Amino acid sequence: MDVERVRRDFPIYSSRRGDIVYFDNACQTFRPRQVIEAANDYYFDFPACGGRSVHHLATQVSIKIDEAREKIAHFIGCANPNEIAFTKNCTEGLNLVAKGLRYKKGDAVLTTDMEHNSNHVPWLQLATSVGVKRKFVKTPSDGIFDLEAFKRALSKDVKIVSLVHTNNVTGTTIPAKEVVEIAHDHGALVMLDGAQAAPHMKIDVKGLGVDFYAFSMHKMLGPSGVGVLYAEEGAGKDIEPLITGGGGVSLTEYDSATYLPAPDRFEAGLMNYSGVIGSGAAVDYLSTIGMEEIRDHDTALNSFVTKRLMEIELIRILEPVDPRKRGSIMSFNVDGLGSHDVAMILDEMDKVMIRSGMHCTHPFFTSRGIDGCARASFYIYNTIVECERFVRAVSGLVDTFSM
Numbered sequence: 001m002d003v004e005r006v007r008r009d010f011p012i013y014s015s016r017r018g019d020i021v022y023f024d025n026a027c028q029t030f031r032p033r034q035v036i037e038a039a040n041d042y043y044f045d046f047p048a049c050g051g052r053s054v055h056h057l058a059t060q061v062s063i064k065i066d067e068a069r070e071k072i073a074h075f076i077g078c079a080n081p082n083e084i085a086f087t088k089n090c091t092e093g094l095n096l097v098a099k100g101l102r103y104k105k106g107d108a109v110l111t112t113d114m115e116h117n118s119n120h121v122p123w124l125q126l127a128t129s130v131g132v133k134r135k136f137v138k139t140p141s142d143g144i145f146d147l148e149a150f151k152r153a154l155s156k157d158v159k160i161v162s163l164v165h166t167n168n169v170t171g172t173t174i175p176a177k178e179v180v181e182i183a184h185d186h187g188a189l190v191m192l193d194g195a196q197a198a199p200h201m202k203i204d205v206k207g208l209g210v211d212f213y214a215f216s217m218h219k220m221l222g223p224s225g226v227g228v229l230y231a232e233e234g235a236g237k238d239i240e241p242l243i244t245g246g247g248g249v250s251l252t253e254y255d256s257a258t259y260l261p262a263p264d265r266f267e268a269g270l271m272n273y274s275g276v277i278g279s280g281a282a283v284d285y286l287s288t289i290g291m292e293e294i295r296d297h298d299t300a301l302n303s304f305v306t307k308r309l310m311e312i313e314l315i316r317i318l319e320p321v322d323p324r325k326r327g328s329i330m331s332f333n334v335d336g337l338g339s340h341d342v343a344m345i346l347d348e349m350d351k352v353m354i355r356s357g358m359h360c361t362h363p364f365f366t367s368r369g370i371d372g373c374a375r376a377s378f379y380i381y382n383t384i385v386e387c388e389r390f391v392r393a394v395s396g397l398v399d400t401f402s403m
């Protein structure tokens, strides 16, 4: 991958803010010119409402939305664009499924013990409001998903298995295909939280056989405010829409409403057209580079940084230590310093931006008695030179503050 060429597509690097190291990509990535232009085209050229009005501007919006839906379907290995619903983010997709399923007494959900709050809090709510039972797969201290523990936890009452595909703190990826097969053998549905997986690896929802797959476009070069929910046609039919209203129904009477088939039933209300169109451009951009290339690049940067940080005394890398098991994520702590202090000092002293705290994965930290961690996360425009600057900055910070 020609990183210098990639960087030229990202306006921030040629702006007055350009002298930065941005390693907060697991939170949100930068956007290339191609995405910004595609999103802006909507506002410049055809700023109308899709799907409802019949005039030619509206028709153009509808065509562009259909194109984006097809591109995203294709990007995740799905031939049927009607299985792709646009949401406002990954969180909404996870909520849509969790709250749209119909439960009977005794039904349970199985998650890991290290889910992002977006795949934890909706189930907490359902435990209180509907009595859905919670079951957890415990993660060993090496951070690697325990398939045997998963099998043991899969009791008959588990209606749905809802797991993080790639974890946002440890960077580990679960063996999704095996998980789906085992869960289906037990009669459970499977939803994957792909927020940290879809930006960094080739996703093939049909190959995985998963029922629901949710992710956010802003973590993969797309505009803010767009999420994607893949809902397999059969499984999606049983999901009640989370948001109801205009655009999601074929006909209403004073006392009844008939919902449209997916994806419209899940997309009531006027959509983020510009964002959806920009999302189509984002997957075009990623496809041109190639997801294998992206994965290799992330791993190369992570390996470089890991090796160098391991040489610094007082640095504790969150397990697993092997960078090949952590994709683009590098979580660590500096003995004696809080993670927010680490992040603020790196930014103030060296314009190196990382994330700190509990990363919306509170139970992971509280159950382990850790109050957070610093997290660097890499993407296509990051370079080895930036990694060197990051390592120098961390090393300088340790020297200064460990005295």
Ligand SMILES: Cc1ncc(COP(=O)(O)O)c(C=O)c1O
Residues within 6 Å of the ligand: 026, 027, 089, 090, 091, 092, 116, 118, 119, 164, 166, 167, 168, 193, 195, 196, 216
């Ligand atoms: C693993 C994981 N799941 C879910 C989310 C929620 O994504 P969003 O805030 O875009 O809905 C995130 C965001 O960081 C995440 O890392």
